[in-house]
Amino acid sequence: MHRLFYITDESMIGHIRRETKDFCNQHNCNTIKEDVAIVVTELASNALKHAKDGSIIIKEILGSKYTGIEIIYMDKGPGFDTEKVVQDGFSTAGSLGVGLGSIQRLSDECHFYSHIGKGTCIVCRLFEKSKQKSVIDKYINPETFSYSHICVPIVTESYCGDDVAVYITKEYALAMVVDGLGHGEFAHQAAIMARDIFFENTDSDPEDIIASIDNALYSTRGAACSVAKIIPSHNKVIYTGVGNISGAIVGQKRINMVSHNGTLGMRNNKIQTFTYPWNKYDMLIMHSDGISAKWSLDEYPDIAHKDLSIINAVIFRDYHRPKDDASLLVLKEV
CATH class of the missing domain: 3.60.40.10 (PPM-type phosphatase domain)
Structure with a gap:
């Protein structure tokens, strides 16, 4: 079963971070637990700053030779230019910030889709660090x-x-x-x-x-x-x-x-x-x-x-x- 969280207020940021760490522990994803927690924290924070109706789904990636966590972020905000926003320092609110570049670096796979006026979806995959890249490639392809x-x-x-x-x-x-x-x-x-x-x-x-x-x-x-x-x-x-x-x-x-x-x-x-x-x-x-x-x-x-x-x-x-x-x-x- 996957976990769905609605990002309704600031208290949810800490709640999602804690629940995500527990989810990683339950699924033996201990080496990536902290990175996963940073990713969901950044996504939830951005949802409150820039979007509306934000939500996050976390799910296990499980195979015979690989394990990991997939994070699916969704909102109904104004959308953005994905090429600009993934650069650190760019903020749609006009202030300096780490943006989504850190999310991209922490993830083994990161996919963005944003439609101006309809919202944004982001998918991040983090694999257990003990796994070889060839295994990751096999999962993706x-x-x-x-x-x-x-x-x-x-x-x-x-x-x-x-x-x-x-x-x-x-x-x-x-x-x-x-x-x-x-x-x-x-x-x-x-x-x-x-x-x-x-x-x-x-x-x-x-x-x-x-x-x-x-x-x-x-x-x-x-x-x-x-x-x-x-x-x-x-x-x-x-x-x-x-x-x-x-x-x-x-x-x-x-x-x-x-x-x-x-x-x-x-x-x-x-x-x-x-x-x-x-x-x-x-x-x-x-x-x-x-x-x-x-x-x-x-x-x-x-x-x-x-x-x-x-x-x-x-x-x-x-x-x-x-x-x-x-x-x-x-x-x-x-």
Whole structure:
């Protein structure tokens, strides 16, 4: 689960810094803990000075050979010229300051996207210092697909009832978004069970995975769930969904994929597979109903060429529904 913080006043700066250090300790990211704390402190401070509706998400980067922390910053401020602001000494308030140059230096990866009049998103990745750069390069440039996701609970809960799972091979990518019915611990249990079934059946097609999840969730409160399988060699996406998970293929045009009404675990659902065309430069975007489906990447100039976490950030910032758990996945070929 990822942590979401709203930057509402100065007291939140210290709160976010402390919670971020605890998050690093929990995920064995001790060598970068202080640098991560400086980055979130600088981002939160800048949000209060220059922006409005600022928020920060912190998430673990976890792989078989690498660990680290990703920080996603979002605001609805006036925006800025990214080339100028990353230079130390430049301040949009007209005063001297370290600006965002220090954030860029402390991060192993740093991506900016700012749209004048709509706001700014910044993604920072810090990797454990014991890891080799070749490992970092492998994370940033995987062999076949890359992806980014966000998964946060409703603000009143410590458990997230949504989950995201991705399985990648050289031949295909398999992706799932699940939304446990309701909120809290019991919704979380349903989502985790769906995730377990997904990883037990990664050699199956989406329809069979959804059917297996439907059977397994009978003892839980149930869930909405969709599974997509991208097979580049056949230029197609196989998609099966039950419930209110949205899936879209975004390329030269947007194709909204079909899910049937229902709740997995009730064992009376219509489970049907749909097949859609896939182009190498397309993106797969899936999300729960904690994200409004009214988004359009056409609103954001040149966004399709940005880091996938930046794409996640702009959709989340502008279309997140705070009164629900929310999960969002963006995936594409490399």
